Amino acid sequence: MRQHNLKGLINSPILKSTIGASGIYIFRIATQAATLILLGKLLGTENFALFAAISASAVILGGLSTLGMNVLLLGETSKNHDNREEVLSYALPATLISGGSLLIFFLYLVVQVFEYSSENLLAILSIGIAEIILYPIILLIAAAHQATERINLSQFLVSLPIFLRLAGITYIWSVGHSEPLSFFFSIYSLVAIITLVTAKFIGIGSYPPISKWRFPRKQEIRSTSGFMFTNFLSLSTNELDKALAVKLIPTNEAGLYSVGTRIIGALVLPVAAMIVSALPKLFRQSAGNQKLIAGIFYVALIYGLLSVIFVAATAKAIQQIMGSEYAGLKEALFYMSVITPGLILRITAGNILMTKGMTLHRLLYEFGGTMLMCILFLALSGPLGLIGLTLGLAVSEWMMGLIGWGIIYLNHKNNLASRLPSL
Template structure:
């Protein structure tokens, strides 16, 4: 049986996402056992803040590279150099902002861990994302899916070296290994990307039009990243390291179930961009993707509920609360699968402002929920807040697509 382009690439992307899932699972298992529930919660909360701010690094020009090169491949060299220049101009201000906010939210946190975590997530991770965008923009979605796997392997190597060389639960020592591993992975990926596409040397000056366009997309990227990372930061801030550790463990296990849906959307995104630009190809693609999201979300929710009891066995008895949290988070999985598709549909159609508005509204709902529910319900309070906010975003985006008749 001959498979179509989308099916073939989805299988390839799913393969790489499966490797990424295995690496992330190994990383979570090793890191949780290495740092304990409190150390793991502290690291996740601080790293979540850095990851949320990493969307500002590069001024959104990496996502502009993806959008424009997917439509006009000849623009690659120009957009690559613009994105690189944007990283150079933005990295120092964003890093200083992270340290200032981090010290204000977590005054007990040492400078060493803040700087090292910031270096890993603000300096190196955006470059990895830019390389993935370069491959995806050329419709090499399989290679684009392989790029994050290299970063995930680096994380596993970091925690393995930490366990081998450093006795005890020293967060600063792990942060050093983590930053070095991501730095090495970034150097390898950037060198391979340049060798593949050989962008011509250009003297690039960023004009206001380029910065304005990039900042618009940067807001999209930042809101999306903030949505998936700040929940750990808020859990640490208002629930403490024990609550943050259990909630993060449950949320990370649950998020693994949504990766196949992310693989499917990542495979379809170049075509979604072309349809958003006016192309009439593959008219039945979006309804098919919607059906896939609904069916897969229901199946994944059942799977998460059934395997949730394995979390304490995998991570240790300190993570008993994470098992109950994962069972409740099974309700969150169908909404998460739908949201992945719906928000990318808005992006592909150019409805950037509405996507930003809905994700910010959902983030505000999550913040309010955690602020009021965490003190009384602990780990489950964070779960309730996240689930309610996720369904709220799905409802808002669905209304927008139906009213504007952009679901085609």
């Protein structure tokens, strides 16, 4: 049965899309690795921890900007391509309005909580505008491409800012800028604008003119609220730990933690390519894809377990590449390797539940997992430091991944039982 599920996935069109997207993802992994190495060496552990905290906060707030309408756009356009322009007519203005409000909160957070110098407020404004307003618009455009199964184009748009930021870091490295962190933040908006211009030239067709923009109706807001909170919680689970690390453990340890978790996050990208390729089909046929879902589970589990071995085996080499300032990274990565399978299971289960219309289930267990992570961080950071945060993240990721797939399994059993004839 398992061989049949895997064979079905291998022979399906999903594999072709996955291979195409994987080419972009492989380039993306290489780019992220180069970015991580250059930025880590450029900033040092303490400044890298500050960068991770500020950028994580911007990403989390950016997840709220679209109000979940990027997922609605993906789902509605996957079912009927004619729905694209209608959803965009209220998704674009809603993103701009909510993003502008969240930007004000972000500026307050960075200056007051993270105590970033107010003299460099323009740099913070740049990353805020990019992550909270411009990138969410890019995500809407990418979702429209993804819904029409132009997966490679969608992932190109999402990945382009990463490639451009690497170019910016390379420039900073070559000229030896005196304020590398502030200058790096400053280029974020430029990168986002270049990506938006590129998206316009390789566009999805006509965009709704401003004259047709409107506020979303109450029913439309209600239909996206679950997606919005799910996006927020998912991003919080991915990024909140880095923001908390700066406040809970010494900054040099927080820097090691942030580098290590970003390496772990990069390993998830090949599985992300698979799930991204499968989403349009899962949205269209949410009730008839049990073989595909089973295949995704086995691939995710096997890949996750192999990732543990890979991280543990390469930890020493990674520390040598990062340099003497990152002493202790090898041990940190060794412990962090156990996070990977749980993280992969959480991401795949969450996306499948979303396509089944079970957003509330995902919302509840990801909220519980995020709260558990925060509690464990507070309890373990004092006595165990970096290892305590790693343990807290591992427990919460595994818990969410297993609960998510448990819900999918129970849902499948209930569906089978409902089809049996009554006696």
